[in-house]
Amino acid sequence: MAHANSQVLDVEGSTNGFVRTLPELRTPFLIFLGDVQSNVLAKTGMGVHHWRPERCLGQLRLDGCKADLGLPDMTVAKAVEAGAGSLLLGAAPDGGRIYDHWLPVLREALKHGLDIVSGFHTKLADNPELVALARENRTKLIDVRVPPDAIPVATGRRRSGKRLLTVGTDCAVGKKYTALALEKGLQQREIDAQFRATGQTGILIAGRGIPMDSVVSDFLSGAAEQLTPDRAPDHWDIIEGQGSLYHPAYAAVSLGLLHGSQPDVIVLCHDVARATIDDYPDFPIPDLGACVSRYLSLARLTNPDVRCAGISLNTSSLDECEKREAVRQVSLATGLPCCDPVAHGVDILIDSILLDR
Amino acid sequence: MAHANSQVLDVEGSTNGFVRTLPELRTPFLIFLGDVQSNVLAKTGMGVHHWRPERCLGQLRLDGCKADLGLPDMTVAKAVEAGAGSLLLGAAPDGGRIYDHWLPVLREALKHGLDIVSGFHTKLADNPELVALARENRTKLIDVRVPPDAIPVATGRRRSGKRLLTVGTDCAVGKKYTALALEKGLQQREIDAQFRATGQTGILIAGRGIPMDSVVSDFLSGAAEQLTPDRAPDHWDIIEGQGSLYHPAYAAVSLGLLHGSQPDVIVLCHDVARATIDDYPDFPIPDLGACVSRYLSLARLTNPDVRCAGISLNTSSLDECEKREAVRQVSLATGLPCCDPVAHGVDILIDSILLDR
Known part of the structure; x- marks a missing residue:
C-alpha cells in the first residue's frame, strides 16, 4: 500500500503492534457533509458529533444536502474565524469515495489553513493538487482509513480475555x-x-x-x-x-x-x-x-x-x-x-x- | 494501490472492464520452488505445469525443498542456455510473501536476462533492488496478483448467463x-x-x-x-x-x-x-x-x-x-x-x- 505522498505528511501517529493510533487532531472540527441525502449517509459526522461533541464547531452542507447534525451551518471562512482547526469529512456515501464536486470545499479549507481529516477509501494523499495545497499552506491531510502494512494471516488461536x-x-x-x-x-x-x-x-x-x-x-x-x-x-x-x-x-x-x-x-x-x-x-x-x-x-x-x-x-x-x-x-x-x-x-x-x- | 514503479515495467496488458489480461509472457519458464516443504505449497508451479506443460522447461529448487514437479532440475545459467524466457515463482506459501533468502535466485535470474513472473502478495515492483536490476538488464518484473483499481461496490443484481x-x-x-x-x-x-x-x-x-x-x-x-x-x-x-x-x-x-x-x-x-x-x-x-x-x-x-x-x-x-x-x-x-x-x-x-x- 505505497501511498507515494504519505511520507511528507504527518499522518502516522504511533502504532501498538498493527493497531495505528492517530496523531493529535487539530480541533474543533468543521464537519463537511457534502450533499448526501440522509443522516445515515452522514454517519461519520453523526458519530463524531454524538460521542465527541466538544470537538465539533459547525457543519458545512452543499445545496441539496439532506443530512443535518443540528450544528450551526458555517462557511469555511466563518469556521476559521470561530477557531476551527480541521475540516472533517463527515459524509459516508456507499463505496467511500470523495466526489469531484466536493473538491472546491477541500481546496478552500486548505487555503484557509485548516487540516483535512478523512475516512474515505479515496486517499487525500493520492490527490497531487491537495497535497501541493497542503504543503503551500502548511496544513495536514490526515487519512484515517489506512490499514497497517504486512498484517499476518490469521492463526485461529484462542486468546485470553x-x-x-x-x-x-x-x-x-x-x-x-x-x-x-x-x-x-x-x-x-x-x-x-x-x-x-x-x-x-x-x-x-x-x-x-x-x-x-x-x-x-x-x-x-x-x-x-x-x-x-x-x-x-x-x-x-x-x-x-x-x-x-x-x-x-x-x-x-x-x-x-x-x-x-x-x-x-x-x-x-x-x-x-x-x-x-x-x-x-x-x-x-x-x-x-x-x-x-x-x-x-x-x-x-x-x-x-x-x-x-x-x-x-x-x-x-x-x-x-x-x-x-x-x-x-x-x-x-x-x-x-x-x-x-x-x-x-x-x-x-x-x-x-x-x-x- | 499505487505501485510506484509499475509504470516503468510492462506489466499492464490490456483490460476488459475490470478484468486484467496479462501481457505476453516470455516462455518457456524455469519454475522456482524455493524451499517449500510439499507439493501443496508449490501449487502455482504444479498448476502451470499441469495445464500448460508446453510452457515449462525446468525447475529450480533450493536445498531442503520437498516439492517436485517432475521437471528437470536446472540452475539459472543452465536454463538460460536451454532457452528459458522467464523465472516463474512457483511456490505458494501461506500469506503469499517472497522470502528474503530467495532473493539471490531472483537477482541471478535478472542478471542472466530472464523476466520474473510472480503471483505473490509481495510485489516485485516494490523491491527497488530488483527494479534496478531489471532496468539494467532490460528484463521485466511481472506481478500477476495486482487487483484492478476502483472496483465498484457489489450491486447484488442478477445477471444473464x-x-x-x-x-x-x-x-x-x-x-x-x-x-x-x-x-x-x-x-x-x-x-x-x-x-x-x-x-x-x-x-x-x-x-x-x-x-x-x-x-x-x-x-x-x-x-x-x-x-x-x-x-x-x-x-x-x-x-x-x-x-x-x-x-x-x-x-x-x-x-x-x-x-x-x-x-x-x-x-x-x-x-x-x-x-x-x-x-x-x-x-x-x-x-x-x-x-x-x-x-x-x-x-x-x-x-x-x-x-x-x-x-x-x-x-x-x-x-x-x-x-x-x-x-x-x-x-x-x-x-x-x-x-x-x-x-x-x-x-x-x-x-x-x-x-x-
Whole structure:
C-alpha cells in the first residue's frame, strides 16, 4: 500500500503492534457533509458529533444536502474565524469515495489553513493538487482509513480475555453506537472494558483502530486478531462490528471480522425502520432469530462457546409508546434480552453479558 | 494501490472492464520452488505445469525443498542456455510473501536476462533492488496478483448467463483443477463455457482474471460481479473458487466470491487425505453434507435458485481400488454425484450440471 505522498505528511501517529493510533487532531472540527441525502449517509459526522461533541464547531452542507447534525451551518471562512482547526469529512456515501464536486470545499479549507481529516477509501494523499495545497499552506491531510502494512494471516488461536462483537442485520443500524454504549456501561460497573474501532468513524472517536473494510481480503481475519490480542482474563474488548452477513456487498467483511475477533458474546443490532437492506430493495432484512442463529453458527468456527447476549434495537423512527412495544415484541420473538440503547440505556444487555461470570 | 514503479515495467496488458489480461509472457519458464516443504505449497508451479506443460522447461529448487514437479532440475545459467524466457515463482506459501533468502535466485535470474513472473502478495515492483536490476538488464518484473483499481461496490443484481463456482472444504483441494476440467468437459460437449480465474495460478493459466484474495475487502463481491458480468443466456462461466468457509483465515474471501459470483450451481471440492484444515490442526474438515448445506444457505442470499451439482473428490492419496470406494461412500453419504476428476474425469458432474436444461 505505497501511498507515494504519505511520507511528507504527518499522518502516522504511533502504532501498538498493527493497531495505528492517530496523531493529535487539530480541533474543533468543521464537519463537511457534502450533499448526501440522509443522516445515515452522514454517519461519520453523526458519530463524531454524538460521542465527541466538544470537538465539533459547525457543519458545512452543499445545496441539496439532506443530512443535518443540528450544528450551526458555517462557511469555511466563518469556521476559521470561530477557531476551527480541521475540516472533517463527515459524509459516508456507499463505496467511500470523495466526489469531484466536493473538491472546491477541500481546496478552500486548505487555503484557509485548516487540516483535512478523512475516512474515505479515496486517499487525500493520492490527490497531487491537495497535497501541493497542503504543503503551500502548511496544513495536514490526515487519512484515517489506512490499514497497517504486512498484517499476518490469521492463526485461529484462542486468546485470553473476553471479547464482545456487535453484529447487524444491515449496515448503519447502530453497531458502533451500541459498542460505545456498552463500553461506557461496563466501565460504569467498574468492569475493565475497551472499545475497539474497526471503521473510520470509530477510529476518529477512539483515536485508534484498524479500518477493516480497507484491509486486503486475505488478511482480514488476521487484522481482527491483531486488533484484539491476548488480554487480562477479566478484560473485555468491545469490538465495533462491520456490515452484515445479509448484505450482498459487505458480508465478507462481517465474516472476516467475526472469525478473527473470536467473540465470546455477540449483540445483534437492528433498526426497526428497515424492511430491506439500505439501498438494496431486493434484499429483505432477515428474521431476527434466524439472523442470530446464522451469526452464532458461523462464529463457532473460531469460538465454539460464543453466545448471543441480546438485541440492540434502533427505534429512532418510533414514538415512546411504540418503542416499548417494539422492544417487547422482539424480546418475545427471539427469547433474548432487548433494548434501545439510545432510548433506554444498555443495562439489560450488560446484565446478560456478565451472566456467566 | 499505487505501485510506484509499475509504470516503468510492462506489466499492464490490456483490460476488459475490470478484468486484467496479462501481457505476453516470455516462455518457456524455469519454475522456482524455493524451499517449500510439499507439493501443496508449490501449487502455482504444479498448476502451470499441469495445464500448460508446453510452457515449462525446468525447475529450480533450493536445498531442503520437498516439492517436485517432475521437471528437470536446472540452475539459472543452465536454463538460460536451454532457452528459458522467464523465472516463474512457483511456490505458494501461506500469506503469499517472497522470502528474503530467495532473493539471490531472483537477482541471478535478472542478471542472466530472464523476466520474473510472480503471483505473490509481495510485489516485485516494490523491491527497488530488483527494479534496478531489471532496468539494467532490460528484463521485466511481472506481478500477476495486482487487483484492478476502483472496483465498484457489489450491486447484488442478477445477471444473464449461467454460473458455476467450485467451493471447498479447505484451500488447495482441487477447486482450480476441477473448474478447468469442467471447462474442458463442457467445451467437449459443445457447451459455451469459459474458466474465470480468481487466483494467481489460474490467472497464469488463463492469461486473465482477478486475484480475489488481494482485493480490498469492501470491494470483494463487487470484483466477483465484474469477473462474471452479463453473458449470453446459455453461456457458462466456470469460476475458480477460493479458500473455504471453514478456514479460520480465508473464509471471508470465499464468502465474498460466493455472493458476488451468484452461482447457479456449485461443486464442492474435497481432499480425502485431509482430516483438518491444512496447517490448522485444531480446525477439523467439516462433514460434507453439512458443508454443502452451509454453502447453499449462504449462496441463496444472491441466488435463491442455487443448487449443488456434486462433489469433486481429490483421492490422489489412495490406490485405484480405494479411490472407487471413497467416491462411492461420499456419493452415498451426501446423495450427490461424486467423482475424482484426475482419476475418472468429470462426466458425471457435467451430466448433473446440465440437468435442468
